[in-house]
Amino acid sequence: MSERQWPEHLDPVVEEFEDCFDSMERYELLFEYAKKHPTPLPPEEWNESNQVHGCQSRAHVVCSIDESGKFLMRGGADAQIVQGLMCVTAMAVNGMPPEKVSEMEPNYADAMGIRNSLTPSRANGFLNMFERVRSEAERML
Amino acid sequence: MALDIEAIRNDFPILDRVLPNGKKLVYFDNAATSQKPQVVIDAMTRYYEEYNSNAHRANHTLADEATTALEDARSKISRYFGTSPENMIYTSGATEAINLVAYGWARYNLHQDDVVVVTEMEHHADIVPWQELNKEKGVEVRYVPINSRTFTLDMEAFEVALEDAKLVCVVHTSNVLGIRNPIEEIIEKSHQAGARVLLDCAQGAPHERIFFDNMGADFVAISAHKMAGPTGIGCILVKPDAMAEMGPFMTGGSMIRRVSTEGTTFQEGHAMFETGTPRIAEAIGWGAAVEWLSQFDMREVHAHIHDIAAWTADQMLEIPGIRIFGDPSHPDSSGAVSFLHDSIQSQDLAILLDEGGFAVRTGHHCAQPLMDALGVPSTNRASFWIYNTLDEAQSFVEHLKYVCERFA
Numbered sequence: 001m002s003e004r005q006w007p008e009h010l011d012p013v014v015e016e017f018e019d020c021f022d023s024m025e026r027y028e029l030l031f032e033y034a035k036k037h038p039t040p041l042p043p044e045e046w047n048e049s050n051q052v053h054g055c056q057s058r059a060h061v062v063c064s065i066d067e068s069g070k071f072l073m074r075g076g077a078d079a080q081i082v083q084g085l086m087c088v089t090a091m092a093v094n095g096m097p098p099e100k101v102s103e104m105e106p107n108y109a110d111a112m113g114i115r116n117s118l119t120p121s122r123a124n125g126f127l128n129m130f131e132r133v134r135s136e137a138e139r140m141l
Numbered sequence: 142m143a144l145d146i147e148a149i150r151n152d153f154p155i156l157d158r159v160l161p162n163g164k165k166l167v168y169f170d171n172a173a174t175s176q177k178p179q180v181v182i183d184a185m186t187r188y189y190e191e192y193n194s195n196a197h198r199a200n201h202t203l204a205d206e207a208t209t210a211l212e213d214a215r216s217k218i219s220r221y222f223g224t225s226p227e228n229m230i231y232t233s234g235a236t237e238a239i240n241l242v243a244y245g246w247a248r249y250n251l252h253q254d255d256v257v258v259v260t261e262m263e264h265h266a267d268i269v270p271w272q273e274l275n276k277e278k279g280v281e282v283r284y285v286p287i288n289s290r291t292f293t294l295d296m297e298a299f300e301v302a303l304e305d306a307k308l309v310c311v312v313h314t315s316n317v318l319g320i321r322n323p324i325e326e327i328i329e330k331s332h333q334a335g336a337r338v339l340l341d342c343a344q345g346a347p348h349e350r351i352f353f354d355n356m357g358a359d360f361v362a363i364s365a366h367k368m369a370g371p372t373g374i375g376c377i378l379v380k381p382d383a384m385a386e387m388g389p390f391m392t393g394g395s396m397i398r399r400v401s402t403e404g405t406t407f408q409e410g411h412a413m414f415e416t417g418t419p420r421i422a423e424a425i426g427w428g429a430a431v432e433w434l435s436q437f438d439m440r441e442v443h444a445h446i447h448d449i450a451a452w453t454a455d456q457m458l459e460i461p462g463i464r465i466f467g468d469p470s471h472p473d474s475s476g477a478v479s480f481l482h483d484s485i486q487s488q489d490l491a492i493l494l495d496e497g498g499f500a501v502r503t504g505h506h507c508a509q510p511l512m513d514a515l516g517v518p519s520t521n522r523a524s525f526w527i528y529n530t531l532d533e534a535q536s537f538v539e540h541l542k543y544v545c546e547r548f549a
Contacts, residue, residue: 023162023496024547031548057488058518079488125488 005105010092017112026113030084037087039094041076052128057082059129063136070094071101071140073133082125085109089133101137106130144437144445150528152178152433164498167533172316172344172477172524173502174366177430181369184429185422196421197395211421214428221431222363222378223352230377230411231424235343236266238362238377239310242339243270245390245414246360246383247308253279256306258336260285260294261514262315262322265507267341267362271310280307287514292318292467299327306336313345317506317520318467319450319477321345328357337383343367343375347526348446348475350439351378359383365423370430374423384410391416442527446476449525449534454478456538460545466515476525479506484549487519493548494521497540 004011013033020026041050041060052059057079064072073093075086092108093101109126150156153176158166168176188210194203196211212226219229232238251257257271257280271282283302286295294311303309309331314321324340331338337359342351347368353361361378365371379387389396389407396416398406407413447469454469457480466479482490491503502522505512512518523537 024493027493027496028547057486079486081489081492 004111006108006111007092007096007100007104010088010108013088013091014108014111017114020113023113027081030112030114031080032084033087034080034083037075037083037090039072039074039090041074043076046076052125052132057125059086059125061086061129061132061136063133063140065098065140069097071096071098071137073136075129077125077129079125081114082129085114085126086129088112089130093133093137098137098140102134102141104134144441144527146445146528146530150530152180153528154179154182156528160498162496162498164496167497167499167537169523169525169529169533169537170500170502171347171526171529172367172475172522174372175347175369175526176528177371177426178369178433180433181371181426181429185371185426188422188425193422196419207421210425210428211419214424217428218376218424218431219378221350221435222346222361223350223356224354224378227410228353228378228381228384230379230414231419232362232375232377233373233420234366234375235264235341235362235364238360238375239266239339239341240270241377241390241414242310242360242362243274245387246337247271247274247280248278249388250386251278251280251307254281256281256283256302256304256308258283258285258299258302258306258309258331260299260311260322261287261510262294262318262320263310263312263508263510264316264341264343265509267310267312267339268510284510287511289514289516292320294322296323296326300330303330303334303336306331306334308339309336310339310341312341312343314342314348314475315467315508315511316344316477317479317508317511317522319469319475319479319524320467320471321348321473321475324356324358332357344475344477348439348443353378365427365430368430369433370427371423374420374427387414389413393417395419437527443475446525446527446529447472447474449529449531450474450476450478452531453523453525453534453538454480456534457541460538460542462545462549463541466517466520476529477522478524479520479522481517481520482545482549485545487521489548490521490544493544494537494540497536497544499523499537499540 046060050060050062059077059082061075073090077083155176192203192206194207196208215226219226274280275282285299285302288295328338339360340358341362343364346363359380364375393416396413450469454465457463462483469478487503504519
């Protein structure tokens with residue numbers, strides 16, 4: 001496992017992906033994660049203001065802080081790969097203080113073996129989504 | 142003489158590329174950009190290694206060699222497109238070529254309520270400049286719809302739109318649908334209506350020879366990088382009488398005759414529109430590309446590409462959930478096959494195809510009005526060119542089947 005820059009509670013998820021036999025199995029697992037997003041944002045709540053721009057797929061993110069000051073990310077995407085990574089991101093950031101979220105790096109996707117997840121392309125749905133979450137966390141500080 | 146595809150493939154070093162996941166590259170994103178043959182790479186390298194210098198500016202040996210190579214390239218390229226060097230203006234690509242028509246011709250010749258006709262099939266590069274001109278000068282922009290059943294232009298609507306038109310802007314071959322428009326009929330009817338014609342040949346030029354002087358269009362926009370040339374260069378071909386109506390677009394060095402604190406006078410002809418240091422290496426590379434292409438009969442090239450595209454589309458339609466946009470079986474269609482799966486989102490599908498080594502394009506293809514007309518936000522697109530083979534297409538169809546069975 002590469003040097004961790006994600007919260008410890010995400011380790012079992014990263015390990016589950018690392019244990020996959022090949023890339024197709026990893027994507028199959030990611031499709032499964034897409035279905036178990038802990039805090040989904042249903043399509044009826046998707047709008048221009050919560051859209052993550054620059055994605056080839058549609059992706060929407062809403063971030064907030066609960067009464068105890070903990071970060072909460074809700075998200076939805078039409079692409080299952082982005083939705084799966086969104087699910088893993090929500091598992092990582094939900095319940096964390098915003099300052100910890102703002103300091104997070106997206107390299108857990110790389111560690112999970114999701115190739116090209118960190119390519120600095122304007123069309124990279126995961127990176128655009130992650131940057132949106134991180135900037136929302138910074139805005140809350 | 143039949144094309145020797147193996148020999149052609151040997152001219153493209155990148156086709157031997159093995160991807161980081163161990164899969165051999167199968168490049169089906171040719172409508173986005175083609176790969177480059179070794180002769181193009183060598184020509185550009187030789188320029189930088191042996192005679193890199195600025196052109197049209199100095200009298201030393203290197204400057205003379207660079208200037209000669211730049212203008213030799215213009216001769217080769219214009220000859221390839223069936224016209225003379227005076228009718229060709231270097232641009233950064235088809236997008237800048239169309240913008241040059243918008244800002245160098247239309248801005249000087251169109252006025253409030255003048256009509257510009259475009260089609261729903263256009264690339265954004267042939268829509269947004271006209272929308273901007275609408276904001277700036279109040280010209281009316283009319284859109285010719287497509288028939289969503291046949292994926293062809295509605296020619297009855299086209300004729301209606303032509304009334305009082307001053308400029309007709311049409312894509313030669315759709316980058317999404319692979320449909321070749323009836324450009325001969327469009328040019329004839331537009332001229333009868335008194336309109337000038339701009340053809341976007343970014344996709345057409347890699348598939349058929351463009352003979353500018355014979356085809357009758359007033360402006361033809363071309364990109365080098367989709368036809369074996371380098372990125373960053375293209376041209377607009379302009380009829381002499383249309384060029385005489387043009388005024389400066391970008392201003393600065395090279396395009397001037399005399400600058401004083403009182404004002405500036407400009408060069409005439411293509412020199413008026415080529416400001417700043419030219420794209421010398423790119424022009425030389427494009428010259429090498431058209432020389433390389435000249436060894437082939439483009440009708441044979443088109444037939445080869447068409448056979449692969451038609452076969453692939455036919456096989457893809459056997460896969461449950463796949464639908465195709467366009468008519469790859471039509472003899473005029475290019476090598477672009479746009480498709481969608483009904484439950485695997487297009488970006489997901491492209492990533493899963495990439496896992497098999499297959500490079501395809503995903504997205505709205507810079508043609509959102511066309512996507513709206515098709516009722517979809519995006520498509521996947523496999524696009525074939527001269528070096529692709531039926532074996533590659535077969536392995537693509539097999540991998541697509543496997544992905545659809547496993548992930549649908």
